[in-house]
C-alpha cells in the first residue's frame with residue numbers, strides 16, 4: 240500500500256472543514272495590550288497545550304516544552320523582569336533604562352495566560368536542529384489557532400524577555416534551550432483589524 244492510499248483511509252475528515260478553513264483564513268493576532276481577563280481556565284489551557292503539541296515532529300523527539308505563567312505568577316515574573324532588565328542594561332541611559340524596565344515588566348501583566356514555548360533541540364540526534372526548531376515554531380502556530388478557535392485572542396512575541404539570560408534562568412531554562420515564542424492569550428478587548436497579507440502570486444513559482 241502506498242503512503243497516499245494509507246492516508247486516504249486513515250486521516251479523519253474534519254466535521255466542518257469550511258469552519259476550520261475560515262478560522263485559518265481569518266486568524267490574526269491580538270496585540271498584547273488588548274488582551275484581558277478572562278483567560279483560559281486550567282482545563283481549557285490543558286486542551287490548548289495538547290493541541291499545540293500535536294505537530295509534525297521528525298523522529299518523535301518532542302523538541303519543545305511549555306512554561307505557563309498565569310494568575311499570581313505573572314506579578315512575580317513581571318517584577319523579576321523589571322529588575323533583570325535594569326541589571327542587564329547598566330550601560331543604558333538611566334532614564335531610558337527605567338522606562339524600558341517598566342515596559343518589559345508590564346508586558347507580562349496584560350494577558351491572563353502566557354505560555355513560553357521552549358525549544359529544546361537535541362543536537363546529538365540524527366534529526367537536524369533546524370528541523371527540531373521548525374517543529375517548535377509549529378507548536379506556537381498551533382497554539383495561536385487553537386486559542387482563537389476557543390474564542391480567545393492571542394499573540395506570538397519574543398523580544399528581550401525571550402533572549403535575556405536572566406529570564407532564562409528565572410524560568411528554569413537550561414543553557415541549551417531557547418524560547419521559540421511567548422504566546423500571550425486572553426480575551427480580546429479590541430476588534431481585530433487586518434494587516435497587509437502576502438501576495439501569493441509574488442511568492443509562488445511553479446517549477
Ligand SMILES: Cc1cc2nc3c(=O)[nH]c(=O)nc-3n(C[C@H](O)[C@H](O)[C@H](O)COP(=O)(O)O)c2cc1C
Nearest residue numbers: 266267268269270394395396397398399419420434
Ligand atoms: C518568532 C516570532 C517572534 C515575534 N516577536 C515579536 C515581538 O517580539 N514583537 C512584535 O511586535 N511582534 C513579534 N512578532 C510578530 C507578531 O506575532 C505579530 O503581531 C504578528 O506577525 C501579526 O500577524 P498575524 O495577525 O498574522 O498573527 C513575532 C513573530 C514571530 C513569528
